[in-house]
Structures are given as structure tokens and as C-alpha cells.
Amino acid sequence: MASSTLPDDQLRNLLSRLQTLLPQLNHTLHTSTVSTAEILKETCDYIKKLQREVDDLSERLWKQLDSMGIDFEMVKHLLN
Numbered sequence: 001m002a003s004s005t006l007p008d009d010q011l012r013n014l015l016s017r018l019q020t021l022l023p024q025l026n027h028t029l030h031t032s033t034v035s036t037a038e039i040l041k042e043t044c045d046y047i048k049k050l051q052r053e054v055d056d057l058s059e060r061l062w063k064q065l066d067s068m069g070i071d072f073e074m075v076k077h078l079l080n
Helices: 008-020 036-067 072-079
Strands: none
Touching: 008 036, 036 072
16 A cells, blocks of 8 residues: 655645544534544544444344345345
8 A cells, every 4th residue: 555645734624524524523623622543533433333333224124124025135136
């Protein structure tokens, strides 16, 4: 992986934009400074949480489809 550096202002802008997407940090935008490490940690945690939610919703959907007698293979084929 090639390394590259961003100018400080671009990095600050990206971190600020990322922070606005994190519900647990969004409220601190104007009240305090959050470190880069904290923003990145919270981003990773939030992505993991969202992935668990997607997995849970997928499982619930498949169970619902199964209870309705819908063929999994047909649905997979339609989704591809």
C-alpha cells in the first residue's frame, strides 16, 4: 500500500466530516475538541455496530421469508 500524506487542512476537514456521521460524537462538534484517535476509534466501533445490525436484519428477513414459504434460492437469484 503506497503511503501518502494529506495537507493538515484536508485531514482536519475529513475528520470533521467523519465526526458529523458519528452519533456519539456529533453532539461534541461545537462543545469540545475530540482527538483524531478518538474519532477513528469511534468510527471503527460504529461500523462494527452497523455491521451487526445488518447481519441481524438479514437473519430476521431470511427467517420471515422462510416462515412465508419463500424459496431462498429464488430470492438470491433475484437479488443478483
